[in-house]
Amino acid sequence: MPETKDDKKTALEGGKPVRTEPLPLEFPGAHYYDQEEVDAVVRVLKSRSPYRYYGLDHQREAETFEKEFAAFLGVPYAVAVSSGTGALHVALSALGVGPGQEVIIPAYMWVSVIAAVVNHGAIPVLADIDETFGLNPAAVEKQITPRTAGIIVVHMSGAPVDVQEIRKVARAHNIFLLEDCAQCCGGRIGGQPVGTFGDMGIYSFQLNKNMTSGEGGCVVTSDERLYQRAVAAQDLGYARDGKGRLIENDPSLTLWGRGYRMDEMRAAILRVQLRKLPRVIESMHRSKYRIRKALEAFPQVQLRRIVDPAGDTSCFLITTYADAATAREVCQALRAEGIVTYPQGLTNIVMPDWGLHLYSNNTSLLKRASVDAHGFPWNLAENSESHPSYERGTCPTADSLFERSIIIAVPSCLTERDEEEIIRAFEKVLSKVYASTAQVKAG
Ligand SMILES: Cc1ncc(COP(=O)(O)O)c(C=O)c1O
Secondary structure, eight states: OOOOHHHHSOGGGTOOOSOSSOBOOOOTTGGGOOHHHHHHHHHHHHHTOOSSSOOTTOOOHHHHHHHHHHHHHTOSEEEEESOHHHHHHHHHHHTTOOTTOEEEEESBSOHHHHHHHHHTTOEEEEEOBOTTSSBOHHHHHHTOOTTEEEEEEEOGGGSOOOHHHHHHHHHHHTOEEEEEOTTOTTOEETTEETTSSSSEEEEEOBTTSSSOSBSOEEEEESOHHHHHHHHHHHTTSBOBOTTSOBOOSOGGGBOOOOOOBOOHHHHHHHHHHHHHHHHHHHHHHHHHHHHHHHHTTOTTSEEOOOSOGGGOOOSEEEEEOSSHHHHHHHHHHHHHTTOOBOTTSOOSEEGGGSOTTBGGGOHHHHTTOOSSTTOTTTTOGGGTTOOOOOSTTSSHHHHHHHHHEEEEEOOTTOOHHHHHHHHHHHHHHHHHHTHHHHHHHHO
């Protein structure tokens, strides 16, 4: 069809919007649910054995999923649990985190990371991020004190962050490194899966994740003791031997259990989802890199620095602008062009509007919310030397990146037409926003 004047006018100027139908919702793994997941659940139901450790006709789905997930990652041990938040708690229990310790966390993460540290009686210490939207190794180094027990690196928004550099810092200071891969399941750096660079890795299988059972999580490690402690922490407080019997005579493997067990139905779903994961990632990767390539025509737009594009799971696209006003202008104009989704989802928003992923949006952190009436863990004598800052301004690079960036979900079911329309909307809006700059340059 020939281009009309209205096609060039942005929707905000009264032109015709590029799209009228909302973009598909994100939920990457869920788009690939079909009869296979149904059969998996029915198999467990028919066995009348939904519990992971025994049953009338026990299918060993959780145990088998753990083996398959560990093999997929190339690690010896995986412990499936009931959520990603549970996985963080289990990992920190396995690592022995407690009062008197500090754990370094990134300015861009998810509230569960803070919660896991605080619930263990330790103090979270923020470190700034860089253009990867992951921890800046130099910023981490600056936050290390004699009380630092470890670092939680978070592979946010689908792309692996620079975990190899962070690992050097952890090794140099002999502290643990825990990788939160909740948003990056299947991500890789140089072919090596995220979650296998640190002492432990955790995953979430909540609805918004690359593979999903609605709720669910996993802890992985190559260290047998950490594995056994994780088994104890997610269950009854005791590790189990090769025959599934509780080990009650080893004090180093005796903790208090949290009852965060995975169940057989979700494990059965996850076994199917794991097989589909490469297809889910391939689809998002194709869409995201097609859009990124088109955006290269606009050098004013800064694209997130991706440590290894081949290993990017690609569930989100982040673009950064010269200032906050431009980011808001572009976002609003793109929304007017139809770059929105259904009300159950969020896409195409400036990052400060994104939620509890930004340290500065976590009011409970700012206010040092407590789990009891005595100010636990902030007021514990063991933590009296720790006085980290949580106010906005603590991580200036993060503050600047957040206010200048837009985040767009890349659903795993985008059609070529969807991709073209997203690109067309960007082209229309950016040509308009940068038209004055172009004129100045031309002049
Ligand atoms: C980075 C990150 N860590 C941890 C979690 C917690 O996972 P869950 O929602 O399964 O408890 C999430 C999930 O939403 C997350 O995005």
